[in-house]
Structures are given as structure tokens and as C-alpha cells.
Amino acid sequence: MQNALLLKYEKFVRLSAAERAALMALTPGAKKRLRAKEDIVREGAAPQFVYLIVSGWACRYKTLEDGRRQIIAFLLPGDLCDLNALVLRTMDHSIGALTDVEYVEAPKKVFDQIAAEYPRLMQAMIWDGLVSASIQREWTVNLGQRTASERMAHLFCEIYHRLQAIEMAHDGRIILPLTQIDLADTVGISAVHVNRILQDLRARGLIQWRNADFFIPDLQALMRVGLFNPNYLHFDREGAHLDANE
Amino acid sequence: MQNALLLKYEKFVRLSAAERAALMALTPGAKKRLRAKEDIVREGAAPQFVYLIVSGWACRYKTLEDGRRQIIAFLLPGDLCDLNALVLRTMDHSIGALTDVEYVEAPKKVFDQIAAEYPRLMQAMIWDGLVSASIQREWTVNLGQRTASERMAHLFCEIYHRLQAIEMAHDGRIILPLTQIDLADTVGISAVHVNRILQDLRARGLIQWRNADFFIPDLQALMRVGLFNPNYLHFDREGAHLDANE
DNA sequence: CGAGCGATTGATCATAATCAAGCGATGTGG
DNA sequence: CCACATCGCTTGATTATGATCAATCGCTCG
Numbered sequence: 001m002q003n004a005l006l007l008k009y010e011k012f013v014r015l016s017a018a019e020r021a022a023l024m025a026l027t028p029g030a031k032k033r034l035r036a037k038e039d040i041v042r043e044g045a046a047p048q049f050v051y052l053i054v055s056g057w058a059c060r061y062k063t064l065e066d067g068r069r070q071i072i073a074f075l076l077p078g079d080l081c082d083l084n085a086l087v088l089r090t091m092d093h094s095i096g097a098l099t100d101v102e103y104v105e106a107p108k109k110v111f112d113q114i115a116a117e118y119p120r121l122m123q124a125m126i127w128d129g130l131v132s133a134s135i136q137r138e139w140t141v142n143l144g145q146r147t148a149s150e151r152m153a154h155l156f157c158e159i160y161h162r163l164q165a166i167e168m169a170h171d172g173r174i175i176l177p178l179t180q181i182d183l184a185d186t187v188g189i190s191a192v193h194v195n196r197i198l199q200d201l202r203a204r205g206l207i208q209w210r211n212a213d214f215f216i217p218d219l220q221a222l223m224r225v226g227l228f229n230p231n232y233l234h235f236d237r238e239g240a241h242l243d244a245n246e
Numbered sequence: 247m248q249n250a251l252l253l254k255y256e257k258f259v260r261l262s263a264a265e266r267a268a269l270m271a272l273t274p275g276a277k278k279r280l281r282a283k284e285d286i287v288r289e290g291a292a293p294q295f296v297y298l299i300v301s302g303w304a305c306r307y308k309t310l311e312d313g314r315r316q317i318i319a320f321l322l323p324g325d326l327c328d329l330n331a332l333v334l335r336t337m338d339h340s341i342g343a344l345t346d347v348e349y350v351e352a353p354k355k356v357f358d359q360i361a362a363e364y365p366r367l368m369q370a371m372i373w374d375g376l377v378s379a380s381i382q383r384e385w386t387v388n389l390g391q392r393t394a395s396e397r398m399a400h401l402f403c404e405i406y407h408r409l410q411a412i413e414m415a416h417d418g419r420i421i422l423p424l425t426q427i428d429l430a431d432t433v434g435i436s437a438v439h440v441n442r443i444l445q446d447l448r449a450r451g452l453i454q455w456r457n458a459d460f461f462i463p464d465l466q467a468l469m470r471v472g473l474f475n476p477n478y479l480h481f482d483r484e485g486a487h488l489d490a491n492e
Numbered sequence: 493c494g495a496g497c498g499a500t501t502g503a504t505c506a507t508a509a510t511c512a513a514g515c516g517a518t519g520t521g522g
Numbered sequence: 523c524c525a526c527a528t529c530g531c532t533t534g535a536t537t538a539t540g541a542t543c544a545a546t547c548g549c550t551c552g
Binding site for chain 1: 316334373376380386478
């Protein structure tokens with residue numbers, strides 16, 4: 001697999017060979033592994049590193065006192081967790097593995113160096129953080145205004161677009177390693193209701209899903225159902241005016 | 247009224263006199279005024295400035311094709327809108343005035359200068375942006391997991407804490423200039439239902455609200471009802487190790 | 493004075509939660 | 523190798539939460 005982080009950044013700006021090399025060398029430490037359901041960092045902890053997801057799916061989540069869990073964001077390969085979380089002393093949420101996950105830890109000083117030497121790369125990192133914030137806002141809209149089936153459709157469209165950006169989607173097909181319970185905790189409805197919505201979407205020919213193989217026969221149709229507009233992902237090379245000219 | 251931005255930043259780090267002066271001089275332009283319901287920036291536009299709310303309440307919001315509106319964030323006096331939104335070419339949401347609003351526009355270069363000359367001040371600005379992101383995550387939890395009355399209670403607690411940080415809350419009393427429709431579009435329930443939840447909270451002695459005068463007799467009780475934990479606001483001077491020593 | 497807006501109330505309907513049970517696949521220990 | 527437990531998915535029945543529809547009231551403003 002190609003470097004997902006690199007692929008994603010090129011959705012914003014074209015990087016120079018030197019920048020690409022700096023990105024590849026970002027994380028000197030060894031790869032770490034985690035099993036599904038284990039935590040990378042827990043709420044209340046003091047984060048020491050920035051984490052880069054190499055493979056697998058992780059998520060940010062919060063739990064209420066009585067056990068209700070809300071998944072706040074999905075972390076996919078190439079996602080850097082909280083570039084500047086080092087400013088905040090304590091984590092206000094947890095990061096956990098949804099599948100088996102490989103990740104690397106990058107110390108803070110690496111980023112100081114990037115900021116100093118590769119301003120365009122730094123811009124790309126800031127852009128990435130702003131896109132995450134934009135996604136978070138869209139989730140607010142999703143939970144606040146859309147109906148259950150609209151929410152599910154919207155979520156699938158978002159996941160598809162994000163995976164496509166890192167070349168993990170082809171011809172409407174993706175690997176979706178989530179359980180229905182994960183989906184329930186993401187879109188804020190019960191697992192039973194998720195199951196019924198899925199059956200409805202299947203019956204309407206909008207999705208196919210067996211094991212982890214997920215297929216969207218007609219993306220435009222699913223986008224209409226979910227009132228999905230991809231603008232908020234900012235994948236249309238908004239940094240083109242900064243492109244490296246090599 | 248004191249400078250709200252300054253008051254807020256001091257919840258993170260103690261600033262030097264020079265930094266305080268730089269902050270006061272941030273926005274050379276004249277104050278602009280807007281009536282309630284007018285927009286500061288609209289989705290799709292290319293923002294030219296960073297906006298600082300001086301007085302009044304504004305909000306970020308998004309509208310679905312069929313008219314459903316979701317308020318995504320409240321912007322209170324001292325809130326700086328999207329310090330680094332200048333990286334993104336187009337707005338993915340709108341910013342509108344909920345009450346009459348006074349604001350000032352700050353050009354990008356002012357921030358380059360601050361970054362170069364006042365690193366501690368820059369840290370405070372980054373902290374502020376991270377707190378906004380944290381609030382957005384908490385809203386995701388609010389909409390996804392809490393019941394209607396929990397949501398309302400939680401929202402009131404959050405607003406109270408934020409106003410307290412800029413000294414606009416005293417002894418449980420705040421000015422709350424929102425309509426029930428605004429609240430409905432914020433917590434994702436219908437206006438009729440908001441009205442009924444409010445009556446319930448009133449009947450239980452948890453809130454009093456006449457015109458814009460809002461009173462919380464027992465904040466701890468309201469916090470329990472809303473499962474509210476203020477950690478996510480990061481108001482406990484997490485930057486104390488960076489304090490100016492004057 | 494009439495229009496418009498926000499708040500309020502009642503009645504009815506729709507969406508989604510909860511409770512309960514069963515199924516199939518997987519994995520584990522005796 | 524089988525018995526058993528667990529987990530995720532599925533289905534049905536019932537209940538609860540909140541939406542929708544409709545009407546009224548008070549207030550402000552032109």
C-alpha cells in the first residue's frame with residue numbers, strides 16, 4: 001500500500017520530493033500494534049505523542065457515566081491524531097481501536113522541525129486538521145437534523161469519500177470492518193434500529209454488505225438519500241496555488 | 247466591559263503586559279455592526295478576514311436543502327472565528343448573528359506578526375482553537391447520546407461556564423438572548439418540544455427564564471441532570487507552566 | 493389597527509427505544 | 523472432538539419519546 005498520509009495531503013497541495021521524504025521519515029519509532037477494542041489513549045491521560053494510524057480503523061469516543069458511548073470520529077490509515085494536542089494537558093476523550101490497528105508515535109519535536117523547514121508541508125497538516133474540524137461540524141448536522149436512514153446514508157458516503165482519497169475504495173467497493181453496534185454508537189440510534197435501517201437500504205438497492213465487503217451500486221443515489229454534499233471534505237485541492245513545481 | 251478575549255486567554259496562561267497590548271491592538275479596523283438574523287459570512291464564500299465578536303451572540307450554522315437548520319456553535323464576545331480558516335478557500339458553513347452583533351475584522355498578516363513576536367500569545371490562540379474543537383466533540387455526544395432534557399440542561403451548563411469565563415455570569419444569572427427556535431435548532435428537537443422541556447425544567451426548580459433573564463438556582467443540580475463535566479472546556483489554566491512572570 | 497413573531501397548549505401520529513428471544517458463526521476448554 | 527459460551531445479527535411485540543398539525547395568546551412594531 002502507498003503512504004496514505006501522502007495520498008491525502010496531495011488532495012490539498014502537490015508536495016516536493018524533499019517534503020515527501022520528510023513525511024515518510026516522520027516517525028522514527030517502531031510500529032506498534034493493538035487488538036480491536038483496546039485503547040490507544042484514554043480520557044484524562046496526558047498525551048506524549050502524536051499518533052499516526054498506519055493500518056486498521058480506530059475512533060475517538062466518549063462514554064457517559066451510565067455507559068452510553070458515542071463515537072466522535074473515525075481514524076483511518078493516514079490519520080494523524082491531534083497534531084497540536086500537545087498544547088492541551090489532558091485528553092478530553094479516548095482513542096480506541098475498532099479493528100486490529102498498527103500505528104506509530106511521533107514526538108513533538110519532529111513537528112517543530114517540519115514547521116521550520118517545510119512550510120508547505122505544515123500548511124498541509126493544518127489543512128488536514130481543519131478538515132477534521134469540518135467533519136466534526138457535519139456530524140453535528142447529521143445527528144441534529146437528519147433522520148436515521150439519512151444519517152446512515154450520509155455516513156456511508158463520507159466513509160466512501162475518505163477511503164477513496166487514500167485509494168482504499170474502488171468501483172463502489174470498500175472494506176467496512178464496523179459492527180452494527182459501532183454504527184449505532186456513531187449515528188446515535190439503537191443497534192436494533194440500525195439493523196432495520198440497513199435492511200431498508202439493502203431492499204432499496206442502495207447498499208450491499210456481507211461480512212466486511214461493502215458495495216455502493218449507485219453513489220449518486222446514496223448521496224441524494226443522505227443529503228450528502230462533499231464540499232465539507234475540502235478534497236478539491238484548495239492549496240493548488242502553493243503547489244511545488246517539479 | 248473588559249476585553250473578553252483577554253479574560254478568556256487568561257484561563258489558559260498569564261500574559262505579559264506587552265502581549266496584552268498586542269491583543270488589544272489586534273484589530274485596527276473599525277467596529278462593524280449587524281442586526282439579528284443577518285449573516286457575517288455565508289457558506290461558499292471565500293473568507294478574507296478573521297472575525298472577532300465584540301458584543302452580542304452569533305452562531306455557525308448549516309442548512310439542508312429542504313430548509314432544516316442546525317446551529318453548530320455559538321460565538322460569544324471574545325470569540326475569534328477560525329484563526330486559520332484562511333487556509334481553506336471556501337466556507338463550508340455560514341456565520342450569522344443571533345442578536346445584534348458588533349465585530350471587527352482582522353487581516354491575516356496581523357497573525358503572522360503575533361506568531362513571530364509573541365509565541366505565548368500564539369499558544370493561547372491555538373489553545374482557544376482546540377477548546378472550540380473539544381466543544382464540537384461534546385456537542386456530538388450531546389446530540390448522539392443524551393435525551394432531550396439532558397441536552398438542554400447540558401447546553402445551559404456549557405453556556406453558563408463560557409459566559410462565566412468572560413465575566414458575563416454572576417451568581418447563577420446570565421443574559422440568554424436566544425429564542426426557543428434557536429434552542430431547537432441547536433439541540434436537534436422541535437420547537438414545541440423545547441417548550442415542553444423548558445416547562446419541565448422550570449417545574450423542577452432547575453432554571454428560571456423570563457425574557458432574556460436566565461437564572462440557575464443550583465448549578466450542581468443542573469449539571470447532574472445534564473451529565474455535565476466541565477473538563478472538556480479546559481478552563482483550568484493548562485498553560486500555567488508557560489506563565490509570564492511579571 | 494393589523495401583521496408578524498415567539499411562546500404556549502392540546503390532540504394525534506411517527507419514529508425509534510426497549511425488551512425478549514432465537515440464530516449462526518467462532519472460539520475455548522474439558 | 524464435543525459442549526458451551528460469546529458475539530453479532532435478526533425478528534417480533536410493546537412502549538416511549540418526540541414530531542407534526544392546529545389553534546390561541548401576548549407583545550412589538552410599522
